[in-house]
Amino acid sequence: MRRLPALGVAALLASCTPRGAPPLNETVMTAPGAAFAWPATDSAHVLHFLDRLTFGPAPGDIARVQQIGYRRWLDEQLQPGRIADTMQDAVRRQYALAFEPPAQLWREYPPPQLARQLAMRSGRADMLPGGADDSMLIRRTQMAQRQLGGQVVMATLARHLASERQLQEVMTDFWFNHFNVFMGKNQDRWLTADYVEHAIREHALGRFEDLLMAVAKHPAMLVYLDNAVSHARGINENYGRELLELHTLGVDGGYTQQDVQNAARILTGWGVSGPLRGGFQFEFHDRAHELGEKTVLGVKFPSGHGMDEGERLLRMLAAHPSTARHIAHKLCARFVADDPPDGCVDHAVAAWTRTNGDIRAVILAIVESDDFWAPENMRAKLKSPLEFVVGALRATGAGPDTSARLGFVLNQLGQPLFMQQVPTGYPERMDEWVSSGALLNRMNVAVAIAAGRLPGMRVDLDPLIPPTSDRDALVAEVNATILGGQASPNALRVIRQQIDDVRDPRNARTLAVGLALGSPDFQKQ
Amino acid sequence: MSDCSCNRPADMSRRVFVKAGALSLVSLGLDPLFLGRAAYAMRRPGRTPGSKILVCVFQRGAVDGLNMVVPHAEPSYYADRGRIAIPRPGSGEGAAIELDGRFGLHPRLAPLKPLWDLGSLAIMHAVGSPDTTRSHFDAQDFMESGTPGVKSTRDGWLNRALLHRAEHVATPFRGVAFSQQLPRALQGSAPSLAIPELAVFGIRAPGPARDKLTTAFEQLYGGEATGIIASTAAESFEAVQLLRRANPTQYVPERGAAYPRGPFGHAMQQVAQLIKADLGMEIAFVDVGGWDTHINQGAGSSGQLAGRLDEFGGALGAFAQDLGDRMADVVVLTMSEFGRTVAENGNAGTDHGHATAMFVMGGGVRGGRVAGTWPGLEREQRYEQRDLAVTTDFRDLFAEVASKQLGITDLDAVFPGYDVSAERFPGVLI
Numbered sequence: 002m003r004r005l006p007a008l009g010v011a012a013l014l015a016s017c018t019p020r021g022a023p024p025l026n027e028t029v030m031t032a033p034g035a036a037f038a039w040p041a042t043d044s045a046h047v048l049h050f051l052d053r054l055t056f057g058p059a060p061g062d063i064a065r066v067q068q069i070g071y072r073r074w075l076d077e078q079l080q081p082g083r084i085a086d087t088m089q090d091a092v093r094r095q096y097a098l099a100f101e102p103p104a105q106l107w108r109e110y111p112p113p114q115l116a117r118q119l120a121m122r123s124g125r126a127d128m129l130p131g132g133a134d135d136s137m138l139i140r141r142t143q144m145a146q147r148q149l150g151g152q153v154v155m156a157t158l159a160r161h162l163a164s165e166r167q168l169q170e171v172m173t174d175f176w177f178n179h180f181n182v183f184m185g186k187n188q189d190r191w192l193t194a195d196y197v198e199h200a201i202r203e204h205a206l207g208r209f210e211d212l213l214m215a216v217a218k219h220p221a222m223l224v225y226l227d228n229a230v231s232h233a234r235g236i237n238e239n240y241g242r243e244l245l246e247l248h249t250l251g252v253d254g255g256y257t258q259q260d261v262q263n264a265a266r267i268l269t270g271w272g273v274s275g276p277l278r279g280g281f282q283f284e285f286h287d288r289a290h291e292l293g294e295k296t297v298l299g300v301k302f303p304s305g306h307g308m309d310e311g312e313r314l315l316r317m318l319a320a321h322p323s324t325a326r327h328i329a330h331k332l333c334a335r336f337v338a339d340d341p342p343d344g345c346v347d348h349a350v351a352a353w354t355r356t357n358g359d360i361r362a363v364i365l366a367i368v369e370s371d372d373f374w375a376p377e378n379m380r381a382k383l384k385s386p387l388e389f390v391v392g393a394l395r396a397t398g399a400g401p402d403t404s405a406r407l408g409f410v411l412n413q414l415g416q417p418l419f420m421q422q423v424p425t426g427y428p429e430r431m432d433e434w435v436s437s438g439a440l441l442n443r444m445n446v447a448v449a450i451a452a453g454r455l456p457g458m459r460v461d462l463d464p465l466i467p468p469t470s471d472r473d474a475l476v477a478e479v480n481a482t483i484l485g486g487q488a489s490p491n492a493l494r495v496i497r498q499q500i501d502d503v504r505d506p507r508n509a510r511t512l513a514v515g516l517a518l519g520s521p522d523f524q525k526q
Numbered sequence: 527m528s529d530c531s532c533n534r535p536a537d538m539s540r541r542v543f544v545k546a547g548a549l550s551l552v553s554l555g556l557d558p559l560f561l562g563r564a565a566y567a568m569r570r571p572g573r574t575p576g577s578k579i580l581v582c583v584f585q586r587g588a589v590d591g592l593n594m595v596v597p598h599a600e601p602s603y604y605a606d607r608g609r610i611a612i613p614r615p616g617s618g619e620g621a622a623i624e625l626d627g628r629f630g631l632h633p634r635l636a637p638l639k640p641l642w643d644l645g646s647l648a649i650m651h652a653v654g655s656p657d658t659t660r661s662h663f664d665a666q667d668f669m670e671s672g673t674p675g676v677k678s679t680r681d682g683w684l685n686r687a688l689l690h691r692a693e694h695v696a697t698p699f700r701g702v703a704f705s706q707q708l709p710r711a712l713q714g715s716a717p718s719l720a721i722p723e724l725a726v727f728g729i730r731a732p733g734p735a736r737d738k739l740t741t742a743f744e745q746l747y748g749g750e751a752t753g754i755i756a757s758t759a760a761e762s763f764e765a766v767q768l769l770r771r772a773n774p775t776q777y778v779p780e781r782g783a784a785y786p787r788g789p790f791g792h793a794m795q796q797v798a799q800l801i802k803a804d805l806g807m808e809i810a811f812v813d814v815g816g817w818d819t820h821i822n823q824g825a826g827s828s829g830q831l832a833g834r835l836d837e838f839g840g841a842l843g844a845f846a847q848d849l850g851d852r853m854a855d856v857v858v859l860t861m862s863e864f865g866r867t868v869a870e871n872g873n874a875g876t877d878h879g880h881a882t883a884m885f886v887m888g889g890g891v892r893g894g895r896v897a898g899t900w901p902g903l904e905r906e907q908r909y910e911q912r913d914l915a916v917t918t919d920f921r922d923l924f925a926e927v928a929s930k931q932l933g934i935t936d937l938d939a940v941f942p943g944y945d946v947s948a949e950r951f952p953g954v955l956i
Contacts, residue, residue, distance in 0.1 A: 227820045227821055227873065227875075230821055230872070230873045231872065231873075232872045232873075234872055235871055235872010235873060236871065236872060237820055237821070237871055237872055237873055237875070237877065238871075238877050238878075239820050239877070242660065242661070242878070246661050246663075247663075252659075252661055252663070252664055258660065258910070261660075383755070414706070415705075415706030415707050415722075422587075422815060422816075423586070423587070423662060423663075424662075425662070425663045431754065431755075432713060432754055433707060434707065435708075435754050435755055435758050436703075436706070436707050436708040436719070436720035436758060437708075437719045437720050437721065437758055437759075437761055437762035437765060438705070438706055438707075438719070438720040438721050438722045438723075438727070438762075439706055439707060439720065440747075440755070440758055440759055440762055441727065441728060441729065441762055441766070442706075442722075444729060444739075444743050445729060445730050448729070448731065448739060489749060490749075491745075491746065491748075491749025491750075492746055492749065494749075495742060495745045495746050495749065496742075496746075498745075499738070499742045512742075515739075516739075516742055516743070516746060519743060519746070520743075520746045520747075521746060521747055521749075521750050521755050521756070521759070524755065525755075
C-alpha cells in the first residue's frame with residue numbers, strides 16, 4: 002500500500018453495495034448510432050484520458066488502461082459502488098472526525114459561548130480552560146476547530162489521492178465547486194464534512210435532479226446562502242438568486258429579478274433544526290413559509306402550498322433546458338477545453354436531454370466526442386492547484402502523514418479546500434490560475450515534494466525511481482513515471498543538464514523529480 | 527496597437543504580442559519586457575519626479591455604501607433601517623462621524639477623518655455600473671474589465687491602462703496584485719505580477735541550491751515557445767531578481783504607522799513597502815473581502831460591517847501615515863461591484879443593491895467633499911424603488927483617475943465602447 006503509507010492500509014475490501022444512481026444501462030448510457038471509434042491507447046492519448054478523468058495517473062494506471070481499454074475503464078469508473086475501495090476504511094479510521102454527525106461534532110468542538118454554557122450547566126465552570134478568562138477559552142476553541150477543519154480537509158484529500166474510484170472523486174470536486182459552500186461560515190464548520198459525503202459524493206455520478214435536491218435540503222447550503230434565516234416576514238434572496246444563477250439556469254438562463262425574489266419566497270421555511278433539538282438536520286418551518294401565490298419563469302405556484310412547492314421548483318429547474326446547457330458547458334470546460342467547442346456542449350446536452358440529466362451519460366457523451374480527443378485540446382488545460390498537488394502526490398506514490406497539514410499547501414497555492422468564500426467556487430480557466438506568485442509557488446511545492454520536505458506528506462521514491470548513477474536512465478525513468486512519457490524535448494534536455502554535476506544519485510533523483518513536477522509539462526493536462 | 531486590445535484573439539499570447547510588436551511598441555514609447563532587461567543594466571528604476579502610482583482596493587462582495595458613508599440627512603434612511611442604521615452624528619456611541627452636514631462616515635472609519643480634514647480624501651457617492659446585474663460574479667467582472675454588459679472582453683482596464691501609459695520605467699513591477707492570483711483587472715498583455723508575499727517571493731531554498739533551481743526552472747519555462755505560462759514565468763524570474771536586490775525583508779513602517787492585523791492590513795503594508803523600494807510600480811491592486819452582509823450586518827459599534835470597516839479604515843489610515851510625503855505621488859481608489867438594498871432585510875442585513883460609495887485618497891485629490899449627484903433616498907428616487915440609484919458611471923470616475931493620475935490620453939482605448947468625456951469627470955482630482 003505504497004500510496005498511503007501513514008495509514009497503514011491493510012487490503013481491506015470495502016463492501017461493494019452500489020447506491021445512489023440505478024445500475025448502468027447500456028441503452029440509456031450510449032446514444033443511438035454507431036459505436037464511438039476510440040483512439041489508440043498510446044501513452045499520449047492515455048495520459049490525456051487519465052489527466053482529465055482522474056487526479057492524474059498513479060504508477061500502473063496508464064498500463065491498466067492500455068490493458069483493458071478506454072470504454073471498460075469508464076464503465077468501471079461510472080459505477081463507483083462496484084469498485085472495491087480498499088482505502089475507505091483506513092480513511093474513516095484515520096480521519097474519524099470527518100465522519101461524525103454534525104450535531105456530535107458541535108458538542109465536541111463547541112463555539113466558545115456553548116462551551117461556557119455547557120460547563121456552567123454542569124457546574125464545572127472551573128474546568129474551563131483559562132477559568133474565567135474568556136480569551137483563553139476562545140483561543141482553545143479556535144484551535145480545536147482548526148484541528149477539526151484539518152481533519153475534514155484531509156479526509157477528502159486522502160480519497161482524492163488514493164481512492165480507486167477516481168472519477169467519483171473528480172466529480173466530487175467538480176460538484177462541490179459547483180455547489181460551493183464556505184466551511185468558515187457559521188454552522189458550516191460542523192456541516193461541511195457531512196455535506197461533502199452525503200449531498201455531493203453520493204450523488205456525484207447520479208441524476209442531477211437528485212443532486213440538486215440533496216444540496217437544497219442540506220443544512221450546509223441553507224446556512225451558507227442564508228436560506229435558513231429567510232422568513233415570510235423578511236425574505237433573504239441570497240439562495241434564491243444563486244440557485245438560479247449558479248446552480249441551475251446560469252446567469253444568461255433567462256430569469257428576472259422577479260423570478261429570484263419569487264424563488265426565494267417559495268423556499269422560505271427551508272431551514273435547519275436547532276443544535277439542541279437533535280440538531281443540524283434539514284427541517285421545514287411552516288411558520289416561516291410564505292403562503293402567497295408566486296410565479297417563476299412564467300409558471301404559477303398557487304397559494305397555500307408548503308414545502309412541496311419548493312420541491313416542485315427544484316424539479317422544474319433541474320429539467321429546464323437552460324440548466325442542461327449551463328452545466329453541459331461547465332462539464333465540457335472541465336473535461337475538454339476552457340472554451341469548450343459548441344459541438345461538445347451540444348453532444349452533452351443531447352445526452353442530458355435523452356436521460357433526464359443522468360450525469361454518467363453526460364460524461365460518457367463528452368468523452369465519446371471527437372472534441373475530447375482533438376489534438377488541440379490535449380495538454381491544453383492547466384491543472385488547478387488541487388489537481389497539481391494531488392496529481393504530484395499520486396505520481397510520486399506519496400501519502401499524507403498523520404499531521405493533517407497537507408491542506409495548508411493548498412492554501413499557499415491559492416485554493417484552500419472548502420474555504421472559497423464566494424458562491425461561484427474556484428475558476429476553471431487557465432488564465433485565472435497562471436500568475437507569477439502561483440507559478441513560483443508550484444515550483445517550490447514541486448521541489449519540496451521531491452525532497453520529502455512538503456509539510457503533511459510522506460514520500461518514498463525508492464520503489465518507483467531507484468537511485469542510479471546512470472543519468473540518462475534516471476531522466477528516462479522520471480519521464481516515464483512523473484510525466485507519463487510525454488516530457489518535451491526541452492524538459493528532458495534541461496533536467497539532464499542540471500543533474501550532470503550532481504554527484505550523489507539520491508540528490509540527482511530529488512532534483513530531477515522536483516524539476517519534472519515543477520516543469521510546465523506537469524502543470525498542463 | 528494603439529486601438530483597443532481587448533478583443534485580441536485568445537491564442538495571441540503576451541509573448542507573441544511582445545515579440546511581434548516590439549518595434550511598434552518602442553515607437554510608442556513602451557519598452558517590451560526583454561528590452562527592459564537590457565535597459566535595467568544601465569539604470570535602476572528610481573524615483574523620478576512625477577512618477578505617479580495608483581493603488582486600487584477592491585471591496586469584494588458589494589459593500590453597503592449607505593452605512594459606510596451615511597446619508598444622515600435622509601429620513602427614509604432611518605425609516606428603512608430600524609436595526610442597522612448608523613445614528614446621526616453627535617448622538618452618542620456608534621454615531622456617524624460628521625462630514626458635511628449631509629453625510630457622515632461610519633464610526634469605524636475614524637482613521638480616515640484626518641485625511642478628509644486635510645483635503646486628501648474625496649468620496650464618490652451613488653456611483654456604480656450602468657449594468658444592473660445583481661450577480662457578484664458578473665458585476666465584479668464588468669467593473670474589472672471596465673466594460674459593463676460586455677462579457678467577451680479579455681483584458682482588464684488596469685492592464686489596458688498600463689499598455690496606454692506613455693511614460694514609464696521598464697520593469698516587471700509596473701502592475702502588481704498583492705494576492706495569489708492576478709485579478710481580472712490586471713489580466714492582459716501588459717506584464718503584471720501577482721505577489722502574495724514579498725519576503726518569500728521566488729524559489730525558496732538555501733543559497734547555491736536556490737540559484738541552481740532558479741536557473742533550471744527559468745530554462746524549463748523558457749522552452750515554452752508561446753503562451754501565458756511562458757510569459758508569466760519570464761516576468762516572474764525577472765521580478766525575483768530585482769526584488770532580491772531591493773531586499774524587502776526587514777521592513778519597519780515609518781511615522782509610527784500601525785497596520786491592523788489581518789490580510790488587508792498586511793497587504794497595504796506590502797504596497798507601501800514596494801512603493802518605497804522604487805522598483806517602478808505604477809499600479810497596485812489589493813482585494814479586501816467580507817462585505818456581503820446579508821445577516822446581522824450591525825450598526826455603528828458592532829456587527830460584521832463594523833469589523834470589516836475597522837480593518838479597512840485602519841489599514842488605509844496607516845498606509846497614508848507610513849508613506850508620509852510620498853503620498854503626494856499616490857492615489858488610492860476603492861471600489862466595490864455594487865451596493866446594497868436601502869431597506870434592511872429580514873435578518874438585519876442587506877441584500878444586493880445598485881449604487882455604492884467609493885473613496886479617492888492621496889496627492890492631488892480635491893478632497894473634503896462628497897462628489898457626484900445625490901439621487902435621494904425616497905422610494906420613488908430609488909432604482910426599482912429599492913436601491914440607491916447610480917448617478918455616476920464608475921467609468922467616469924475611473925477615467926478621471928486614469929487621466930489625471932496616470933496621464934493617459936487615449937482613454938477610449940482603456941474604456942472601449944464608452945465615449946469618455948472629461949466633462950463627465952466627477953472632479954475628484956486636481
